[in-house]
Amino acid sequence: MDKKYILRNNNHFKKVYKKGKSYGNRLVVMYVYENGMDYNRVGFSVTKKIGNSVVRNKIKRRMKESYRLNCYKIKDGYDLIFLPKVMANKASYREIESAMIHLLKIAKLLKD
Structure with missing residues (x-):
């Protein structure tokens, strides 16, 4: 995934959290905000409540691969x-x- 498609800046995360809409189920919460560009940007964040760094990185890798595919x-x-x-x-x-x-x-958000 190219770097321009990834949310890295803390200000961008805050903007999506503040102005975006959230959706959730028993495993994942998703925040969505319309960015006005012709491509999507994605960010992944895992809190320390989940477990140690090995567990957090495993979950993040699984989410990134799922998004990529x-x-x-x-x-x-x-x-x-x-x-x-x-x-x-x-x-x-x-x-x-x-x-x-x-x-x-x-x-x-899925295409028809």
Whole structure:
């Protein structure tokens, strides 16, 4: 994934948290904000409540791979932030992937 498609700046994260809309299920919370560009930007954030650094990085890798494989299905022009919940540390890759796709369906961000 190219660097321009990743949210890195703390100000961008704050803007999405403050002005964006949130959607959640039992494994993941997703924040969405329309960015006015012709491409999507994505950010992943994992809190220390989830576990130690090994567990946090494993969950983040699973979410990034799930997004990478499904990003072509998402409408353009949005900033997305994915936050896993505590239950995600016991979830498999397939469960995390289906949870993320479920949130995209709820937010009506999937292409027809």
